[in-house]
Amino acid sequence: MEGLEITVLLGLTILVGTLLAPRLRIALPLVLVVFGLLLGFVPALREIQLPPETVLLLFLPVMLFWESLTTSLRSIRRDFRYILPMSTLLVVASAFAVAGVAVLFGLPWEIALILGAAVAPPDATAVAALGRLLPRRSFMKLKAESLTNDGTALVLYAIAVSLAVGGQVTPLIVTWTIVVSYLGGILVGAAVAAAGWMLLRRTRSTIAINVTMLLVPFVSFLLAEMIHASGVLAVVVAGLIAAYLSPLVTTAASRRQAEAAWPFGVFLLNGALFVLIGLEVQWVAHQTSLQTIGWLVLATVVVWVTLLVVRFLFQLFALPFQRLGGGQVHPRGLRTRMQIVSTVAGMRGAVSLAIALSVPIADGAGIRLAGRDDIIFVTAGVILLSLLVQGPLLPAVVRWARFPVDNGEAEEYELAERAISGAAMAALDGLATEHGISDEVRDRLRRDGYERLELANARAMARERALIDAEVGAMEVLLDSPDPLADGSVELGDQAGAPGRSDDRVTLQMVATSTEVDLEQRSPLIRHEEMSRLKLAVIEHKREVLRGLRRSGAVDDLVVYRISADLDLEQVRLQGIEQLD
Secondary structure (H helix, E strand, O other), rough: HHHHHHHHHHHHHHHHHHHHHHOOOOOOHHHHHHHHHOOOOOOHHHHHOHHHHHHHHHHHHHHHHHHHHHHHHHHHHHHHHHHHHHHHHHHHHHHHHHHHHHHHOOOOHHHHHHHHHHHHHHHHHHHHHHHHHHOOOHHHHHHHHHHHHHHHHHHHHHHHHHHOOOOOOHHHHHHHHHHHHHHHHHHHHHHHHHHHHHHHOOOOOOOOOOOOHHHHHHHHHHHHOOOOHHHHHHHHHHHHHHHHHHHHOOHHHHHHHHHHHHHHHHHHHHHHHHHHOOOHHHHHHHOOOHHHHHHHHHHHHHHHHHHHHHHHOOOOOOOHHHHHHOOOOHHHHHHHHHHHHHHOOOOOOOHHHHHOOOOOOOEEEEEOOOHHHHHHHHHHHHHOOOOOHHHHEEEEEHHHHHHOOHHHHHHHHHHHHHHHHHHHHHHHHHHHOOOOOOOHHHHHHHHHHOOOOOOHHHHHHHHHHHHHHHHHHHHHHHOOOOOOOOOOOOOOOOHHHOOOOOOHHHHOOOOOOOOOOOOOOOOHHHHHHHHHHHHHHHHHHHHHHHHHHHHHOOHHHHHHHHHHHHHHHHHHHOOOOOOOO
């Protein structure tokens, strides 16, 4: 099929899936995979191939970079003792466990190790799409793990392929490969992020800023691959640095444009990947002979179960390491439920399939590599089982786990909102004097600021009251003795509001109510210009306070991201949208 026809087909499939998934109450990735399987029954569509270099060089940098930009650095630092072994040692353990199982099914050891490297890492795309059902901290741990484990898997894959094609592999070569991969990836990512930072300091153009940000993941991946380092790690490091530094060197308009374009682009790439996975599974199944398909199906199920068992056991054995340094210790029952949820949430995706499809057809002597088709079939089957079994099972497992209610994000959001609003009001007189603002304009903004601060306080009190009422209600149900004074007539939903959502009634109250116009007053244009300048100064002061809260660790990076988006939107309203040529 022609490229345009494939593009239209993928777009229509994603559109239909997006419309049907909410009606069916099924996660969109699962619907798209099923659509891909159904489309694969058409012979012409089944021939649509997913080039492995497309996933590794086009899809992967963009998706990893965006996930890095929206990952909490505080969560990574806090749970580093969990993330490090899960993204490295677990991948190695899973690969060798799968290789051992594959040897029992008759695959040569070198080919079995390639299979293990392909299916070992949980996929960042699948985690981002299906893992949001988890509590915030569990989701962040799983997300951070999935961002870096692809690099470990690709190093293992390179070593296994060298063994399979007859290359020389010694302990010294393996050690050097690992050092270059990890250290080189970190250095390349940091260098590219630093170069981007220096470039962004010299431009205020929205287009130039966002083109630079778009190039960062591709340049990072390319340079790392050129020196045989980990492109995955380079992109992740560059993304984490960019997430921390970009607010200092980008503009509100550029950030608003990026925050609209990046999620949409990543959504389309994710959707296309899940459809293509379904098509690839159909293609692999039709390429397999009927004499061996039963054996391969059994091997696929055993490999899939092995991955689940190894992940669960590894979490048990890694617990003492995670406790070093005073890590958080949960009660045994809750800890076991968390480990089961983490096991079910570790799903495989397009990167595993790309690794399998990258296996060379022949060895160094030109002899066909035995077992390549088996690797592709088993890998595709494991991906399908993880998406279509673990995916629908995950919501039920999360409900069964009965995680404690986590209000940390809401509390931090309220803390940050009240802190920056209070600091802005305290600094208002100084800002007004610095920018030459009249007392009339300053007082108007002060009234507005205090009303917003009171609103933030009211929301916090309403949320706390709602939690107390919920606890009281639960006790009444438990004791079967409802409070006769509680009539249930008070609803706090409208009073509390969603965090970050403005109240239209407060805004309407700020409309001037004077019915007289004093022609001797200062020009409305002057007052408007002064008000805009003072509001911009207040916004910048709020950003400084917010960055201080972030540096101190008082609020999470994602809370800072949400509040910064609100401040950017307010600034864009004041300054207007930049017109593009």
